Amino acid sequence: MDSLAFRSLVSSCEYANQHDPKAFRRQTVLWALGGYVAIIGVLLLGMALLAWLLQRAFSEMPLRGWMFVIGLAALSLVISIARALVLPTPKVRGVKLTRQEAPRLFKLIDSVRKRAAGPRLDEVLIDTELNACVIQRPRLGLLGWHRNTLVLGLPLMMCLDARQLASVVAHEWGHLSGAHGKLGGWIYRTRRSWFRLMELRGSGDPGWADLLLAAFLREYFPRFNARAFVLGRQQEYEADAAAHAYAGRTASAQALLTIDLAARFMHEEFWPQVYARAREMAEPDVSPMAELQGLLALVSQHPDAARWLREACRRLPDTDDTHPSLRQRLEYAHKKPALPPKLERSAAEEIFGKALPALVERMDARWRRHHKDHWHGEVQRYKDWQRVRQDLLECEAQTPLNGDETFLLWRAVRQLEDAPARRKWLQTHLNLHPKHDGLRHALALELLDGRQPGDEREGLALLQEVAAGNGAWALPAAQRALDLLERGEFGDAVKRAREQVRALSEREEMIAHAQQDFEGGQDLRAISYSKLLLKPALGALIREKAVGAAYLVRKQIDEAPERVFCLLVVERGKARPQPDVRTWWMELQRAIDLPCEFMVIDAAHPAWSGKDAQRLLRQMTEVPNACIYRARG
Numbered sequence: 001m002d003s004l005a006f007r008s009l010v011s012s013c014e015y016a017n018q019h020d021p022k023a024f025r026r027q028t029v030l031w032a033l034g035g036y037v038a039i040i041g042v043l044l045l046g047m048a049l050l051a052w053l054l055q056r057a058f059s060e061m062p063l064r065g066w067m068f069v070i071g072l073a074a075l076s077l078v079i080s081i082a083r084a085l086v087l088p089t090p091k092v093r094g095v096k097l098t099r100q101e102a103p104r105l106f107k108l109i110d111s112v113r114k115r116a117a118g119p120r121l122d123e124v125l126i127d128t129e130l131n132a133c134v135i136q137r138p139r140l141g142l143l144g145w146h147r148n149t150l151v152l153g154l155p156l157m158m159c160l161d162a163r164q165l166a167s168v169v170a171h172e173w174g175h176l177s178g179a180h181g182k183l184g185g186w187i188y189r190t191r192r193s194w195f196r197l198m199e200l201r202g203s204g205d206p207g208w209a210d211l212l213l214a215a216f217l218r219e220y221f222p223r224f225n226a227r228a229f230v231l232g233r234q235q236e237y238e239a240d241a242a243a244h245a246y247a248g249r250t251a252s253a254q255a256l257l258t259i260d261l262a263a264r265f266m267h268e269e270f271w272p273q274v275y276a277r278a279r280e281m282a283e284p285d286v287s288p289m290a291e292l293q294g295l296l297a298l299v300s301q302h303p304d305a306a307r308w309l310r311e312a313c314r315r316l317p318d319t320d321d322t323h324p325s326l327r328q329r330l331e332y333a334h335k336k337p338a339l340p341p342k343l344e345r346s347a348a349e350e351i352f353g354k355a356l357p358a359l360v361e362r363m364d365a366r367w368r369r370h371h372k373d374h375w376h377g378e379v380q381r382y383k384d385w386q387r388v389r390q391d392l393l394e395c396e397a398q399t400p401l402n403g404d405e406t407f408l409l410w411r412a413v414r415q416l417e418d419a420p421a422r423r424k425w426l427q428t429h430l431n432l433h434p435k436h437d438g439l440r441h442a443l444a445l446e447l448l449d450g451r452q453p454g455d456e457r458e459g460l461a462l463l464q465e466v467a468a469g470n471g472a473w474a475l476p477a478a479q480r481a482l483d484l485l486e487r488g489e490f491g492d493a494v495k496r497a498r499e500q501v502r503a504l505s506e507r508e509e510m511i512a513h514a515q516q517d518f519e520g521g522q523d524l525r526a527i528s529y530s531k532l533l534l535k536p537a538l539g540a541l542i543r544e545k546a547v548g549a550a551y552l553v554r555k556q557i558d559e560a561p562e563r564v565f566c567l568l569v570v571e572r573g574k575a576r577p578q579p580d581v582r583t584w585w586m587e588l589q590r591a592i593d594l595p596c597e598f599m600v601i602d603a604a605h606p607a608w609s610g611k612d613a614q615r616l617l618r619q620m621t622e623v624p625n626a627c628i629y630r631a632r633g
Helices: 003-019 021-058 065-085 103-116 154-159 162-174 178-201 208-247 249-279 288-301 305-314 326-332 347-370 372-398 403-416 419-430 437-450 455-467 474-488 492-515 531-543 584-591 611-621
Strands: 095-097 123-127 132-138 146-153 547-555 565-572 597-602 627-630
Touching: 003 021, 003 208, 021 065, 021 178, 021 208, 065 178, 095 347, 103 123, 103 162, 103 208, 103 347, 123 347, 132 162, 146 154, 146 162, 154 162, 154 249, 154 288, 154 347, 162 208, 162 249, 162 347, 178 208, 208 249, 208 326, 249 288, 249 305, 249 326, 249 372, 288 305, 288 347, 305 326, 305 474, 347 372, 372 403, 372 531, 403 419, 403 437, 403 531, 419 437, 437 455, 437 474, 455 474, 474 492, 531 547, 531 584, 531 627, 547 611, 565 584, 565 611, 584 597
Parallel strands: 123 146, 565 597
Antiparallel strands: 095 123, 132 146, 547 565, 547 627
């Protein structure tokens, strides 16, 4: 089922839930029970076939060839269902805290648990993430008896005050409280089990043994999944209600706003600045938690905080996440979006007191240990960009670079230079390629980030030019232009900008759907890029020891014939150990740089194991000159 059909299912389920929530819960439970009856029925049938074959073998009755085929198929089916029903125990990482080390924190948790009538807490961990969660791990497998672990991120405790932190803890504990908590946990685990079964048996062409499950995975599970999704989102609101009841609506809303702003600050500014030091530092001799302690207290005063808030409130809820949007959660709290007040004393300071510096140092040491390999990867990445820049500069000294090569050089400059040098470089090279949308968009952002008099008007003009072009950069340019107009103007200009963003968003969604659609015939064409343009991608492929060969082909999209969209098909080599067949393509997608929009296809992924999929893969790899890399040996 594609994303559009699933969204339609979710919408109909949301309507049913709003009309009669109790009936919707009962029906969802019945759907789950019905699914278990079907799955366990298939499991028992497979076990019965195995028992019959074993009985024939031990009674010295002859076993024919077709019986061995049935036995192997039944055994495979039984193993897959058993693996799906017995979920792996989630791993928890962090520094364990005791009551003696943090008595105020445990007092807060005890107060929340008593108010929410939740289960017993077994463990509290602190990690370095901007997050909080409660993890339940069954001690007895399918029999339950869960061990409850609360994980709190130190950055989270640094950006909130004590009352706001209490609202977060109350929200997390609200997921476990009462009958709704038990029902939500059971539905969540059921959904995970069936997702796992679909991964194990639902990819590729089903064998005859899978025909018993095919209808369930194709028709039944998506409908249950939509119901479970809606129920999960409803329980997010109920957890918010628990936070409101304990800490108040104001503190809960301020916590949501502050966390969203802190996440944006850390993602866009703090971590890029930390990892930029890898240009000069071979080892991660940094203390990010110590640096964050002062910075997070001022996140609501950041020059971009108002823009971040406006953009966050425009985000729509996603069918990949049961959490409602920020605007929906604020509306549920009956609060309007507004920048939270300056933090006077953080929850971390309130709770840990004089012990906080030692804890910060301990968490920084832990961060350095756990991120050492990633840091070394960043060091290598900067070296790669230095080589790319050097090669392009040498080429530019002999022959003028084309637009794509100039944009690649800009990406190297952006990684290696400071803001004034980047801006000067862009202004010079945009004169050589005045119509290149990527360069115009980049200069607009540099002008806006510089915050110099007159720069905002020039940046807005560039953004509007890019947005009018309907290219790959049009939507982000239109969104940023809309933000500027909403902040400074009203009336027709804002109305036109909103209509433009809406139209471009719909167009991008349609294009993305076409790019990921592999049903029916595919218009695949050769794509020719210079070695200079492919150098970053080739460097990443060489570093990935599991890559045996890589093929690059263009997929022509009728909805946007002017857009270049490529498929990078990766075949695995003989290296051991091999990466995970279900997630490796995403890791490659993040690691590889290409001068166009692209999608990585891992030829070993279960989704490409069917006969039609294999035929399409052969069609891709047989496009002339498609092979851009082949490992030696």
